[in-house]
Amino acid sequence: MIDKIRVLLVDDHTVVRKGIRALLEQEKDIEVVAEAEDGLKGVETCLEYEPDVVVLDMALPLLSGVEAARKIREKLPDTRILILSMYDDEEYIVDSFKVGVSGYILKDVVVSELVSAVRSVFRGSTFLSPSVSEKLRRQLQNGKGRSSRHGPEKLTARERQILKLIVEGYTSRQISEILKISFKTVQTHRAHLMEKLDVHSTAELTRYALKKGLV
Numbered sequence: 001m002i003d004k005i006r007v008l009l010v011d012d013h014t015v016v017r018k019g020i021r022a023l024l025e026q027e028k029d030i031e032v033v034a035e036a037e038d039g040l041k042g043v044e045t046c047l048e049y050e051p052d053v054v055v056l057d058m059a060l061p062l063l064s065g066v067e068a069a070r071k072i073r074e075k076l077p078d079t080r081i082l083i084l085s086m087y088d089d090e091e092y093i094v095d096s097f098k099v100g101v102s103g104y105i106l107k108d109v110v111v112s113e114l115v116s117a118v119r120s121v122f123r124g125s126t127f128l129s130p131s132v133s134e135k136l137r138r139q140l141q142n143g144k145g146r147s148s149r150h151g152p153e154k155l156t157a158r159e160r161q162i163l164k165l166i167v168e169g170y171t172s173r174q175i176s177e178i179l180k181i182s183f184k185t186v187q188t189h190r191a192h193l194m195e196k197l198d199v200h201s202t203a204e205l206t207r208y209a210l211k212k213g214l215v
Contacts, residue, residue, distance in 0.1 A: 003029075004028075004029055004030060004031040005029055005030045005031065005052050005053055005118060005119065005122045006031055006033045006049070006051045006052045006053070007024060007030060007031065007032045007033065007051055007052065007053045007054070007055060007118060008032075008033060008034050008035070008036065008042070008045060008046055008049060008051040008053070008054045008055070009021060009032055009034075009035045009036070009055050010035070010036045010037075010038075010039070010041075010042035010045075010054060010055065010056045010057060010060065010065075010068065011035075011037070011055075011057040011060075011084070012037050012038055012057065012059075012060055012061050013057075014037070016057075016107075017035050017037075020055065020084075020114070021035065023111050023114065023115075024114070024115065024118065027115055029119070030115070030118060030119075033049050033051055034048075034049045034051070037061075038060050038061040038062045038063065039060040039061065039062050039063025039064060039065065039067060039068040040062045040063045040068075041062075042054070042056065042060065042063070042068050042072075043063065043068050043071045043072055043075075046072050046075075046076060046079065047075055047076065050076060050079065051079060052079065052080065052122050053079070053080045053081070053082060053118055053121055053122050054069075054072060054079060054080070054081045054082065055082050055084050055118065056068060056069060056081055056082065056083055056084065056101075057083075057084060057085065058083055058084075058085035058086070058087055058092055058096075059085075059086075059087070061164070061168060062161075062164065062165065062168075062178070063161055063164070064160060064161075064164060065083060065085070065096070066092070066095050066096055066099055066160075067157050067160055067161060069081045069083070069096065069099045069100065069101050070099040070100075070157060073099060073100040077100075080102045080103075080121040080122055080124075081100070081101040081102055081103075081121070082101070082102060082103040082104075082105065082117055082118060082121050082127070083096050083101050083103065083104045083105070084105055084106075084107060084114070085104065085105075085106060085107065086106065086107045086108075088106055088129075088131055088132055093132055102121035102124075102125070102126055102127065103117050103120065103121045103126060103127035103128065104127075104128055104129065104132050105117050105127065105128070105129040105132070106129045106131065106132065109129060113129070154196050154197075155193070155196065155197075158179075158189060159189055159192060159193055159196070161179065162175060162179070162186060162189045162190065162193065163193055163205060163209055164209070165178065165179075166190065166193075166202060166205055166206075167205060167206045167209045172186045172187055172190065193205065
């Protein structure tokens with residue numbers, strides 16, 4: 001008997017999750033122990049199963065991949081996190097590594113690369129898709145990445161969470177129930193969001209979130 005790498009899959013698309021699960025479970029040393037369909041559920045499921053590796057989508061309902069990764073790292077520092085994303089923007093890549101993920105690969109990777117990434121982060125190494133690695137290389141050569149006066153890095157974890165819920169169509173009352181905070185607190189966060197991002201309506205918040213790939 002060999003010790004299998006215990007994997008948790010977090011992706012809001014059922015077909016994608018099932019496909020990844022089928023591919024990974026063809027490997028004798030990998031076992032998918034659980035799945036989750038949103039960021040909050042992903043964190044809860046991770047705490048329940050304590051997997052070796054979490055394969056985490058970037059754009060998730062309720063809680064983004066970056067914020068989910070942050071929470072997982074705080075609670076389970078030994079669990080390795082592999083971001084599997086459709087976004088290759090350097091902002092997302094850098095933000096991911098700031099919260100402690102071990103790898104970042106794109107959803108157009110071949111099966112062998114996904115398997116190699118899971119094994120690599122499990123062993124404690126860092127794994128990047130070639131295109132992701134090239135973007136970071138260019139950023140280092142230039143001495144800095146793109147900067148923005150109103151970027152997602154200006155938002156707190158709670159503000160990002162509330163922004164996602166607003167864009168997903170939840171009312172302030174519903175958000176207060178989901179996050180178990182007061183209605184007044186949600187309204188305060190909403191006001192801070194608009195002030196920080198220099199927007200004045202839910203429609204503008206939505207456009208911002210879509211542009212930044214937060215939803």
